[in-house]
Amino acid sequence: DQQVKQNSPSLSVQEGRISILNCDYTNSMFDYFLWYKKYPAEGPTFLISISSIKDKNEDGRFTVFLNKSAKHLSLHIVPSQPGDSAVYFCAASASSGTYKYIFGTGTRLKVLA
């Protein structure tokens, strides 16, 4: 039972355009969300986070949007750069009781020069 889903395994975007990566979750108790970026042969690196008290969080070229009613979050990268080519994971956790994050299966982003 996949509680966190990234339904697009891959995405290709032209350099300079917007990249939109999507993530859906099923557990309404999730209230903290993270995005990670992963390059080949490296560990995931933290990118941006959001809690359920917000619907948007911005950090430079990266913005995360949270739609609690739809149980959906998205990561926008504007403008996309070739160095953004990586696998992106979303992760979710519930503040009630545990500190375990559930990760999605990842989306491979390729930014074309």
Next chain:
Amino acid sequence: DAGITQSPRHKVTETGTPVTLRCHQTENHRYMYWYRQDPGHGLRLIHYSYGVKDTDKGEVSDGYSVSRSKTEDFLLTLESATSSQTSVYFCAISESVTGVHEQYFGPGTRLTVT
């Protein structure tokens, strides 16, 4: 970058042999985690630790054990390796577990069980 190292970085072993992976941190973070990454599954939690000698199971703990005798070291042991344990293993650390707590990951260990 958070000071997290994993050893070995690559290992090939035979079915039935015991294997121990080591995670070492220099950040003095209380919480440590072991994940495995497999195609189509993303990152799945194997075990985690919330302090020295305090550990608990994650979602895919069967066939794995852990130990944490010092704050800085978290060991993952495969008692008798199987081919299904061929994977990339990541250690992670976090300073807290309240609020939006980021986890910082090590570089990974690629394990192949033949």
